[in-house]
Amino acid sequence: xxxxxxxxxxxxxxxxxxxxxxxxxxxxxxxxxxxxxxxxxxxxxxxxxxxxxxxxxxxxxxxxxxxxxxxxxxxxxxxxxxxxxxxxxxxxxxxxxxxxxxxxxxxxxxxxxxxxxxxxxxxxxxxxxxxxxxxxxxxxxxxxxxxxxx
Numbered sequence: 001x002x003x004x005x006x007x008x009x010x011x012x013x014x015x016x017x018x019x020x021x022x023x024x025x026x027x028x029x030x031x032x033x034x035x036x037x038x039x040x041x042x043x044x045x046x047x048x049x050x051x052x053x054x055x056x057x058x059x060x061x062x063x064x065x066x067x068x069x070x071x072x073x074x075x076x077x078x079x080x081x082x083x084x085x086x087x088x089x090x091x092x093x094x095x096x097x098x099x100x101x102x103x104x105x106x107x108x109x110x111x112x113x114x115x116x117x118x119x120x121x122x123x124x125x126x127x128x129x130x131x132x133x134x135x136x137x138x139x140x141x142x143x144x145x146x147x148x149x150x
Contacts (some may be wrong), residue, residue: 030056034047055091
């Protein structure tokens with residue numbers, strides 16, 4: 001009778017499958033260490049897409065961040081390789097994703113809300129000082145004009 005093998009952990013099986021898909025042993029670790037290597041601010045605006053040979057393709061959210069990452073390429077590559085079991089990345093290829101169409105269509109433009117009925121009646125203003133009463137009357141007139149235009 002053969003001795004029983006220990007069951008494999010799901011994360012180990014997935015990592016092996018991802019490495020096969022990527023074509024490089026250990027490459028799936030790039031996605032695991034990305035946020036730690038580049039920091040939270042960059043990780044929110046850039047993410048690895050694929051490893052092409054020893055060049056990591058990175059999607060960047062905007063042109064200013066693309067410029068920033070262009071200047072930080074050497075530091076990012078060094079930080080990534082430090083955290084990987086073995087150095088896998090020699091260069092970054094940055095791809096701008098700003099302005100691409102999203103999967104969900106944008107909401108239709110909102111129509112202007114109908115003008116609400118003024119909460120104050122003219123006879124309620126009689127007790128106010130004349131200057132304040134005139135200001136309220138101006139506001140009421142503007143409200144009425146807007147209500148007629150909608």
